[in-house]
Amino acid sequence: MNFLTASQLKQYEDKGYISPIEALSKEEANEVRKEIEFIEHKWPNELDGLGRNYVHLISPVFDKICNNSKILDAVESIIGKNILICGTTLFIKNPNEKGFVSFHQDAKYIGLEPHNWVTAWVAVTDANEENGCMRMWSGSHKHDLKYHNQNFDENNLLTRGQTVENVPLNETDPVILKAGQMSLHHPTIVHGSGLNKSKDRRIGFVIQSYIGTNVDQVLGKMYVQQARGKDQFNFHEHVGRSKELMNEKDIQVRNKANKELSKIFYSGSKKIGKF
Numbered sequence: 542m543n544f545l546t547a548s549q550l551k552q553y554e555d556k557g558y559i560s561p562i563e564a565l566s567k568e569e570a571n572e573v574r575k576e577i578e579f580i581e582h583k584w585p586n587e588l589d590g591l592g593r594n595y596v597h598l599i600s601p602v603f604d605k606i607c608n609n610s611k612i613l614d615a616v617e618s619i620i621g622k623n624i625l626i627c628g629t630t631l632f633i634k635n636p637n638e639k640g641f642v643s644f645h646q647d648a649k650y651i652g653l654e655p656h657n658w659v660t661a662w663v664a665v666t667d668a669n670e671e672n673g674c675m676r677m678w679s680g681s682h683k684h685d686l687k688y689h690n691q692n693f694d695e696n697n698l699l700t701r702g703q704t705v706e707n708v709p710l711n712e713t714d715p716v717i718l719k720a721g722q723m724s725l726h727h728p729t730i731v732h733g734s735g736l737n738k739s740k741d742r743r744i745g746f747v748i749q750s751y752i753g754t755n756v757d758q759v760l761g762k763m764y765v766q767q768a769r770g771k772d773q774f775n776f777h778e779h780v781g782r783s784k785e786l787m788n789e790k791d792i793q794v795r796n797k798a799n800k801e802l803s804k805i806f807y808s809g810s811k812k813i814g815k816f
Contacts, residue, residue, distance in 0.1 A: 564723040594628065634744075640736070676734060
C-alpha cells in the first residue's frame with residue numbers, strides 16, 4: 542500500500558500540492574514515451590488539438606497508468622475510496638517551440654463541484670526549470686477563486702488562455718520531477734509553467750482529474766471510469782477501459798467525450814481555441 546504519510550497530507554493542506562511522489566519506474570515512463578511517439582508516427586496529428594485529451598480511452602498503456610495502484614493509493618488518501626477517472630491530457634513541450642501554460646486555477650473553468658477532486662501530473666520525461674516544469678503558488682488554494690483574463694495565445698497550452706495576472710514568481714515553487722514521479726495538486730491552487738529551453742521534449746501525462754463519486758459536472762456532461770469503490774450518485778456516463786490501441790469503438794467514445802469536454806471548457810466564451 543502506498544497511502545500518503547501524515548507529513549505529505551500536511552504539505553497538501555498547507556501548500557496545496559504534494560511532490561514528488563513515486564508512481565512509475567524509469568523504464569515504465571520510457572515505455573509511455575515510446576507509446577506516444579509510436580502513435581505520433583503511425584497516426585500523425587492524432588494527439589494534436591483535442592486529440593491530446595482522453596488518450597487513456599484509446600490506449601491500454603495510458604489506461605494502465607490511470608489505474609496504477611500507487612497513484613490510486615495516494616489519491617484515495619485525499620478524496621476517499623470511491624474514485625472516478627474523469628479525464629486525461631497530454632502536455633507536450635517540444636524543444637525550440639514556445640509552448641507555455643499561463644498561471645490559472647483548474648476549478649475556475651472545469652465545472653466540477655464540490656472540490657473533492659485532485660489532479661495527478663505524471664512526468665513521462667524529467668521535468669525541471671530548464672524544460673518548463675510546473676510552478677505552484679504555494680498556499681493560494683486557501684483563498685477564493687481569482688479573476689482570470691482570457692488571453693488567447695497560439696503558444697498557450699490552455700484552452701482559452703485563462704490567466705491569473707500578477708502572480709508573484711518569488712512565491713511560486715518549481716515542481717521538479719524525475720521521469721516516473723508525479724505531483725498531486727488541489728483544484729484551486731494557482732499554477733502554470735514556462736518555456737522548454739532544453740534540447741529534449743518535456744512530456745507530462747495529466748489525470749485531470751480523479752474525482753470523488755459525489756462530484757457533479759455543473760457545466761456539461763462527463764465520461765468517466767470507475768477506478769475504485771462504488772458510484773452511489775451516478776452523475777456521469779460510465780465507459781469501459783481500453784484493451785486495444787486505437788480501437789475504432791474506443792475512438793468513437795473518445796470523440797464524444799472530447800466534444801462534451803470542449804463545451805465545458807468554452808462555456809461562456811465568445812471564442813473557441815485549438816484545444
